[in-house]
Amino acid sequence: MIDEATALQGLAMDQWSGHVREEEAGFFVAASAYTDSALYAREMEQIFETLWVYVGHESEVRHPGEYVTAWMGRQPIIVARTKDGELAGLVNACRHRGTVLCRDGSGSTNAFRCPYHGWTYALDGRLIGITDRKQYPDGLAQQLGGLLRVPHLESYRGLVFAALGSSVPSLDAYLGPIRAHIDLWADGSPGGEYVLRRPHRFRYPGNWKYQVENTVDGYHPRFVHESGFKALSQRLVGESDDEHAPRDLSTEFATEHGLTRGFSGGHSTLERPPGPDEPVVGLARFAPEVFERYSGQLIDRHGAERANNLRVNRHVFIFPNVFLMDVNVRVVHPLAPDLTEVNSYFAEASGVDAEVNSERLLDLQKRLGSTGLVGPDDMEVFARNQTALAAGRPEWLVFSRGIEAEIVDPLGEAVGTYSSETPQRAFWRRWSEIVEAEGREG
Amino acid sequence: MTSEWVTTQRIAIEQFLYREARLLDERRLDEWLGLFTDDGVYWIPFDPKDDPLADPSILYDDSELRFQRVCRLQHGPAYSQMPPSTTLHVVTNIEILGGDESSCEVSTALVVHEVRAGDHRQHGLGYQHVWPARCTYMLRRAEEKFMIDKKTVLLASRALPVPNLTFIL
Numbered sequence: 001m002i003d004e005a006t007a008l009q010g011l012a013m014d015q016w017s018g019h020v021r022e023e024e025a026g027f028f029v030a031a032s033a034y035t036d037s038a039l040y041a042r043e044m045e046q047i048f049e050t051l052w053v054y055v056g057h058e059s060e061v062r063h064p065g066e067y068v069t070a071w072m073g074r075q076p077i078i079v080a081r082t083k084d085g086e087l088a089g090l091v092n093a094c095r096h097r098g099t100v101l102c103r104d105g106s107g108s109t110n111a112f113r114c115p116y117h118g119w120t121y122a123l124d125g126r127l128i129g130i131t132d133r134k135q136y137p138d139g140l141a142q143q144l145g146g147l148l149r150v151p152h153l154e155s156y157r158g159l160v161f162a163a164l165g166s167s168v169p170s171l172d173a174y175l176g177p178i179r180a181h182i183d184l185w186a187d188g189s190p191g192g193e194y195v196l197r198r199p200h201r202f203r204y205p206g207n208w209k210y211q212v213e214n215t216v217d218g219y220h221p222r223f224v225h226e227s228g229f230k231a232l233s234q235r236l237v238g239e240s241d242d243e244h245a246p247r248d249l250s251t252e253f254a255t256e257h258g259l260t261r262g263f264s265g266g267h268s269t270l271e272r273p274p275g276p277d278e279p280v281v282g283l284a285r286f287a288p289e290v291f292e293r294y295s296g297q298l299i300d301r302h303g304a305e306r307a308n309n310l311r312v313n314r315h316v317f318i319f320p321n322v323f324l325m326d327v328n329v330r331v332v333h334p335l336a337p338d339l340t341e342v343n344s345y346f347a348e349a350s351g352v353d354a355e356v357n358s359e360r361l362l363d364l365q366k367r368l369g370s371t372g373l374v375g376p377d378d379m380e381v382f383a384r385n386q387t388a389l390a391a392g393r394p395e396w397l398v399f400s401r402g403i404e405a406e407i408v409d410p411l412g413e414a415v416g417t418y419s420s421e422t423p424q425r426a427f428w429r430r431w432s433e434i435v436e437a438e439g440r441e442g
Numbered sequence: 443m444t445s446e447w448v449t450t451q452r453i454a455i456e457q458f459l460y461r462e463a464r465l466l467d468e469r470r471l472d473e474w475l476g477l478f479t480d481d482g483v484y485w486i487p488f489d490p491k492d493d494p495l496a497d498p499s500i501l502y503d504d505s506e507l508r509f510q511r512v513c514r515l516q517h518g519p520a521y522s523q524m525p526p527s528t529t530l531h532v533v534t535n536i537e538i539l540g541g542d543e544s545s546c547e548v549s550t551a552l553v554v555h556e557v558r559a560g561d562h563r564q565h566g567l568g569y570q571h572v573w574p575a576r577c578t579y580m581l582r583r584a585e586e587k588f589m590i591d592k593k594t595v596l597l598a599s600r601a602l603p604v605p606n607l608t609f610i611l
Contacts, residue, residue: 197498198488201603205565224521231514236506338565341603346498358495362502366510370604371486371501373514376522379606383566 020432026400031389034207040337048073050165054322059195089150157186178267185324190297191351199343200369206382208334216270216423221253228374260422264412266319266430268423282326284363327360463531471512525560527609574598
């Protein structure tokens with residue numbers, strides 16, 4: 001006779017297990033992983049509100065007093081630069097009655113003051129003022145300390161990550177082999193740093209994991225983006241300047257070229273090298289003299305071989321939700337099982353001609369964002385997925401592409417073709433480890 | 443700029459702007475392209491004081507990109523406009539801010555009502571959006587005709603996530 005506690009535990013395991021199947025026949029994911037509300041809440045708790053997530057960039061909080069607000073799952077936080085120049089991660093909630101302190105996306109201040117009863121906090125979260133303190137028991141400020149601190153906050157190459165879990169691996173250990181790929185992204189700025197600019201923001205009526213899967217999907221562009229690629233290769237009548245001819249992305253993406261990587265931490269890459277003689281870095285194409293100078297700068301700083309690697313059209317995925325792309329950082333925010341917000345930050349390179357950043361920015365905007373000729377068609381696919389899977393049919397979705405050709409090294413790094421579903425399999429394996437694990441990690 | 447000039451041109455300018463709106467609602471996009479000068483710009487900024495070559499915008503179309511945008515909508519398959527949006531461009535509060543016989547600056551209030559139907563119960567379909575904006579036009583006048591040198595659309599909702607904006611405001 002099983003006692004009730006054991007029976008309930010068995011039920012809990014069934015509820016959280018079995019969404020990812022890796023077997024002889026292939027790799028499959030359950031439709032309910034994109035629609036189930038209880039599973040979504042568990043993702044928020046176990047992934048976003050426990051493990052390392054991206055919360056901002058050093059360039060957004062350069063000077064003491066500057067802050068940005070951010071979300072870790074459902075938890076609003078503030079990332080602030082203290083008077084000592086350190087970064088503090090603060091829970092954006094007054095310790096008195098739980099009022100949000102900060103409602104700007106960003107700003108600069110000497111202290112945070114609650115609008116409800118005027119309690120005041122320093123940039124590092126210390127409680128420095130309780131209005132009319134006498135009516136409280138002695139020692140309340142000491143007892144409370146200040147705003148709850150996000151227990152872990154670290155940055156790497158300007159990217160700021162934070163974790164709410166009490167015991168998590170170091171950021172270094174969490175990133176593991178994806179660090180080398182973050183370096184390849186970060187090294188693309190000849191002056192040594194990027195400044196993230198005001199984001200393009202958009203939403204779609206679908207689960208967050210569709211955008212995550214799609215951004216490292218080399219299989220879809222020639223289909224979904226057929227109209228965008230065709231249009232972008234059109235010239236105005238009379239334009240015959242080959243130096244400024246746009247790329248024919250339809251032809252390019254019709255060929256299997258490049259590779260994917262998947263890592264045991266759930267991270268991945270999608271990589272496509274440009275042709276050797278093309279004046280191209282990532283997807284942006286430069287006027288020859290501008291390209292000469294830009295690539296010259298990269299060669300001077302990093303040597304010819306690495307400079308060539310920096311020209312690769314590269315998407316770097318850091319589990320669970322941030323992408324380092326050619327010219328931008330893309331952050332995927334879950335809002336509900338069927339609603340997602342995506343924020344895309346143009347990464348302005350330093351130490352380059354103005355024309356380089358201009359070309360990078362305009363290239364980004366014409367393709368991606370709410371008005372792009374390429375990106376919006378992905379949103380339609382995500383909405384269609386959410387519609388189709390609402391009642392759980394088909395029950396199993398297929399992620400078996402490229403399994404046979406995939407090469408896995410002893411450290412667990414899988415390398416596949418450009419259109420292989422290697423990145424998606426890496427994501428889902430890690431997702432399963434966390435979401436379907438017995439007990440709470442951290 | 444004399445008030446006499448404004449009086450004689452006001453009606454022509456208004457009719458020009460109403461016609462632009464109707465061309466867009468009727469999806470006569472080739473004719474809409476023809477309203478712009480060769481270096482004409484269609485811009486949806488975050489801040490009208492921004493430099494569109496250095497600062498992010500919601501949209502910044504020179505002639506070639508405007509042409510490519512229309513190509514995509516006409517030749518497809520543009521999934522984000524399948525089914526297409528139905529629009530009503532409401533142009534009002536037309537003020538001529540300044541100018542002379544060859545060019546003028548006009549400010550308008552624009553409200554675009556957008557409906558996207560199709561199988562309306564599906565995610566991503568069956569919606570009605572309202573897009574209010576302050577528009578500023580630089581119009582050039584040659585041979586009794588107006589043309590658009592610059593159309594700047596300052597969306598009221600520009601600080602929010604911008605929904606599917608693959609049709610033309």
